[in-house]
Amino acid sequence: MAPPPAPAAAAPAPLAAAAPCPCDLGAAGRRYADCCGRYHGAGCGQAPDAASLMRSRYSAFVLGRREELLATWHHDTRPAALEPDPPGLRWLGLSVKAARSTGPDAAEVEFIARSKLGGRAHRLHERSRFLRVDGRWLYLDGVDPASGLPAGGA
Numbered sequence: 057m058a059p060p061p062a063p064a065a066a067a068p069a070p071l072a073a074a075a076p077c078p079c080d081l082g083a084a085g086r087r088y089a090d091c092c093g094r095y096h097g098a099g100c101g102q103a104p105d106a107a108s109l110m111r112s113r114y115s116a117f118v119l120g121r122r123e124e125l126l127a128t129w130h131h132d133t134r135p136a137a138l139e140p141d142p143p144g145l146r147w148l149g150l151s152v153k154a155a156r157s158t159g160p161d162a163a164e165v166e167f168i169a170r171s172k173l174g175g176r177a178h179r180l181h182e183r184s185r186f187l188r189v190d191g192r193w194l195y196l197d198g199v200d201p202a203s204g205l206p207a208g209g210a
């Protein structure tokens with residue numbers, strides 16, 4: 057007897073234009089098409105400021121749009137490839153705490169992203185650095201604001 061075939065990995069479902077944006081989850085009534093959807097696909101990386109790029113990158117994580125994540129990553133720190141999220145990971149929400157300009161083409165955005173995996177809640181608190189290169193905002197890197205250590209290593 058052959059074992060039953062493994063279920064195919066579910067591809068991220070395309071989001072309806074009227075769906076609430078993942079960066080907002082309907083709290084402010086923002087639709088994906090009017091929010092982060094504007095910066096995905098052909099417009100990726102064209103977010104007008106670092107906070108908008110931060111939101112659109114969070115939405116790209118939620119939607120599994122790894123091409124947008126890589127396309128908006130500064131070449132100095134961009135990984136060669138991104139691992140898929142662990143199966144069962146659910147993103148629960150994004151809260152942008154602060155955004156400030158740190159130079160003519162530099163900015164910092166502090167945020168909390170919440171997720172759940174295997175029944176355990178996880179909270180990512182990060183202060184990200186962004187640089188504007190040739191008019192496009194790019195993610196550089198991030199630290200845990202409490203420890204000052206690189207974020208995401210917990």
Ligand SMILES: [Zn+2]
Nearest residue numbers: 077079091092
């Ligand atoms: Zn959004």
